[in-house]
Amino acid sequence: MLIVMKPQASEEEVRRVCAKVASLGYRAHPMPGAQRTAIGITGNRGPLEREEFEALPGVAEAIPVSKPYKLVSREIKEEGSLIHLGPPESGVTVGGKELALIAWPCAIESAEQALAAAARVRRAGARLFRGGAFKPRTSPYTFQGLGEEALKILAEVRRQFGLLIVTETVDPENCDLVEKYADVLQVGARNMQNFSLLKRVGRSKLPVLLKRGMSATLEEFLMAAEYVLAEGNYNVMLCERGVRTFADHSRNTLDLSVIPAVKRLSHLPILVDPSHGTGRRDRVIPLARAAVAVGADGLMIEVHPNPDHALSDGYQSLFPDEFEKLVEQVTAIAGVLGRTTPHSAISGSGASPGPGI
């Protein structure tokens, strides 16, 4: 059930509806919008009586929700959500006019590497830095990340360059530690239906970046986000990173048509990760352009941490100057859609006219 308040409803009236919901043993999720507030109800097993709520002062309508997801739906919140990252003064918001650029080195192996990479991507316009401290790996015998040591390096990256830190959390207990260092909690594709973890990050104060599972349908993807919102954390960003198909010319098949599909159904912003999505360096820039053109709210790009050591690179990570080229190109395309990148501000371009698609 979704309670839509009248535009002129007072805060007191909203509170009274929430109290009523609580008294019935359910949970109320007030979601203030630009025009008016909507209140989602969760925790009810069967259908509710509309009349019981429509009789309350300030209520415009009580809508039974048929879709399996509620809180992530545009039916409950028409305008797109803006997710603020970092401390209030950071000024970094995802889902608005400016695209988010998250750069990440393929692995954090030392402070030197991480700081060198951070310096380069900061210069190219990235505001967000993703570093893997705990890496879920297919094999138990490959490097599983530096753990807390990496988290400390990431904290230093933030201190020195003002980059906000995105890092993955892999289980509920581990989340306690990661929360101390990160600005954004990432839930990886393999954990998209790890419901214990989804509930745990749903109780966090930090925004969550939720990657689509390798074979997740759109509905399953939105339901995973619903788990986080249902616990009270509304700051969720989605991320498409390629799905598993028969096609063998790239590691995964980047499903860009999911972007307009998400935009239609949900108010949550969605990013694209063309590095994992293609697994090949020479595909990253073209697919990054396409992701921006299709309407994504941002990009996650793997950048080589050590520009002096070009030969030992990860197969899919861009060299820093390729990343700069990418930022330049997507900034131009963003301009066509009436959007900007952090680079637009630096170079003074892009924010300009644009047909405002």
Add this chain to the structure above:
Amino acid sequence: MLIVMKPQASEEEVRRVCAKVASLGYRAHPMPGAQRTAIGITGNRGPLEREEFEALPGVAEAIPVSKPYKLVSREIKEEGSLIHLGPPESGVTVGGKELALIAWPCAIESAEQALAAAARVRRAGARLFRGGAFKPRTSPYTFQGLGEEALKILAEVRRQFGLLIVTETVDPENCDLVEKYADVLQVGARNMQNFSLLKRVGRSKLPVLLKRGMSATLEEFLMAAEYVLAEGNYNVMLCERGVRTFADHSRNTLDLSVIPAVKRLSHLPILVDPSHGTGRRDRVIPLARAAVAVGADGLMIEVHPNPDHALSDGYQSLFPDEFEKLVEQVTAIAGVLGRTTPHSAISGSGASPGPGI
């Protein structure tokens, strides 16, 4: 085996190599390039002796080809192929700086409809008109196309609007008829591995538009094109139209990452069909933008033939003014990549600078 001639090799020397190949019972495919000519050899069952050819005058190198495809490969022809469509004076070329725009009504049911649709798409900048005369349909009980009557209507569309006609041929015998009317022969996704048909269009003088099969790997797609080239018809355009996956939010999963993959391996141009690729009107424009941004050489777009009859539309076809909006947006994005559309010429925009990505 691929024979690479010296840059200064004479035509006589090329002819002599071809004669040698023929004398061995194989087939020679001379492919003149900007710098020099390469000659592909097909028809040999086992490996050939390099020395036998390298001894001939004018030959730079004889290269054993490991990939299963030869004639479609960039190894044999480094620069991208330009496919000229229509009579010499048409000036329509696919694979160059200008993107191809193929518009098509969801069905040709009468001359009036077809001509009305043609007038609108011509105005929006399309130079190519696709009309279904023989429609391969999943069910034997649904409309299979008007047949030759539709071909005559298409001829009238060409006469009145100067649009070039793209139409599908469904079997070798049917090809005899379609050839009389069409400017471009289309081979549909369901026939991508109909080798009898591929050989037949390979013996045609008309250019071929080959759509990717629903579950074709990149290699199978290129091998299907190889069938056409191996018969002597080098004017092949590829077209990505979505592949079959578990994802159910769109009819097919448009695989845009195949565009840079084709570009890397083959000299053939490749278009994208976002109408079939998504099956939903509201996804067509975003995916068309993405297709241009990723580097496609053109678009096939389904446009509603009857703007006065909005309710009875096909689920995936754009209304004419949506098509105009699409052309405007992709022209702007093409400009960012240093490319143009036929609309650029009309509006004077787009051809301008652009970072020339």
Add this chain to the structure above:
Amino acid sequence: MLIVMKPQASEEEVRRVCAKVASLGYRAHPMPGAQRTAIGITGNRGPLEREEFEALPGVAEAIPVSKPYKLVSREIKEEGSLIHLGPPESGVTVGGKELALIAWPCAIESAEQALAAAARVRRAGARLFRGGAFKPRTSPYTFQGLGEEALKILAEVRRQFGLLIVTETVDPENCDLVEKYADVLQVGARNMQNFSLLKRVGRSKLPVLLKRGMSATLEEFLMAAEYVLAEGNYNVMLCERGVRTFADHSRNTLDLSVIPAVKRLSHLPILVDPSHGTGRRDRVIPLARAAVAVGADGLMIEVHPNPDHALSDGYQSLFPDEFEKLVEQVTAIAGVLGRTTPHSAISGSGASPGPGI
């Protein structure tokens, strides 16, 4: 529309209904059943009036058919179809108690090979011999079959061993030739939606073996069969041969769950091809056992044509003694289901009790 006649309806009454259908410009498909005759109507674009038919003498009911397929449906013919192969005296029937065993050498390269292979598989109980005369190959440069020469060899196999000949036809024109030699026309997976070919074999007097396309849904598979039946050829056998998925441990993913699904919806028999379905010799026997256990009406098995030349084998073909072992095992499993194989008759086993599942 489906007209169900009363059990006691006369042949004259059936004829009168058919004439009525023809007079309306549609096509009638009388299908005699054990209890009563049903008449399918095809060729109508819109819905028909039930009353118009229910008023005719001998008609029990006129049923509007909602599914896109009609003639292949169990709604039109409740009991499973029995397809008789070869001349009347052959005694080979598919879809009944006895399973069909089709053996085939990986290629027919000479009369000696074919005859040697035929002798071995005949001894093991096979009644059907599949030989590839025209082979649809992914590459234009690989062996495309011996053509008519192979057909003549197959005719000799029939003459010497009494094996019935199954062979593939690849286009409508080619069908004229193949029909002269074959007992069963095969339509391959790549041609499952080659509608020109489906219509052509629908006008043949020979039974058709239709293989499932690599990414065909169940509905598309049944619709392809519907094309054949709609032309008047009701003798269609289906064949599951694996679908294309992400799984890379076998060449295709054999979809055995489609067998009970087909059995529920359609009266047509369905075979399984575990050789193409797995692409690996060591998987063929286990999957053949599973195919029989799940309820398939027969098997197609690739057998090595030359037992003396074991090293040059096709990767997926069984050696003759492995084929004999397979026949023995599937005969035992067939016995558990109350079914037999041609081998049961030879060995005297299997036909015996069995719980009659």
Add this chain to the structure above:
Amino acid sequence: MLIVMKPQASEEEVRRVCAKVASLGYRAHPMPGAQRTAIGITGNRGPLEREEFEALPGVAEAIPVSKPYKLVSREIKEEGSLIHLGPPESGVTVGGKELALIAWPCAIESAEQALAAAARVRRAGARLFRGGAFKPRTSPYTFQGLGEEALKILAEVRRQFGLLIVTETVDPENCDLVEKYADVLQVGARNMQNFSLLKRVGRSKLPVLLKRGMSATLEEFLMAAEYVLAEGNYNVMLCERGVRTFADHSRNTLDLSVIPAVKRLSHLPILVDPSHGTGRRDRVIPLARAAVAVGADGLMIEVHPNPDHALSDGYQSLFPDEFEKLVEQVTAIAGVLGRTTPHSAISGSGASPGPGI
């Protein structure tokens, strides 16, 4: 690296090799076989020196392992593993001649239901009872299981009927609780790459039932099992439960060809779950027969808990008498392969001759 001991090597010699491995900072996994002991080494980042180990007394060979998995591989342990479940006196072993039958009600909602279901499935020959206490559900709003209350009911089922209890654990913390009640820990398909959970169950004393992820390749599946073995728990049973494909006629596509593929590569037993694999009651029995015929070591079958309440059933669960029919049929097929079911012992059948395939 895999150390293969000589057949006559003493326990002391095995201990010495393990001590050597530990002294290098790695982990030794001694795996006693029928003929001789092999010792897997994990924890090493780079390659090891063979000579260092081959010099030790009792060592036959030190083999560098190229496959990404080691401990699950047949290279390390040639004969199939036998996993003993429950207390020593239970006599239930998976991977041997007798197939495992795990029956499970679609949900445990009360003690009455669970006990009634248990009585029926016990009578039909099941020795293992799976009950869902903590259910990972796609939606946060659907029933998530009764939790510890269900575990107590399951303990009562064990006490009254001697059934061993299989139940799912969903995160490392939850595992502490589940371990107190269960005989077998299940890791569900959605958690197949939840590496924190895999490590936790790897430290448990209980055997683990690991279900294949929805889009897991064979290698990823084996690597997930490797995580469990690498922590020291070698008692792992695999379970195929259907993969995600385009096919829409069943909920998932049961990939039976993975059974012989696993058998070839790994010594671990593998079961099949045709209930989840098909999602439809009328497919469960045919696919259960096929699973046994292909060589699976057991079945997991959903059985309706309340035979008196037939209408409110889960769509995929068998009624108790259907389950009995299934057991009868698979027992007969198992007999053909020279295997038995717990029902064989009861009915006195099946264990008998059989060609011993």
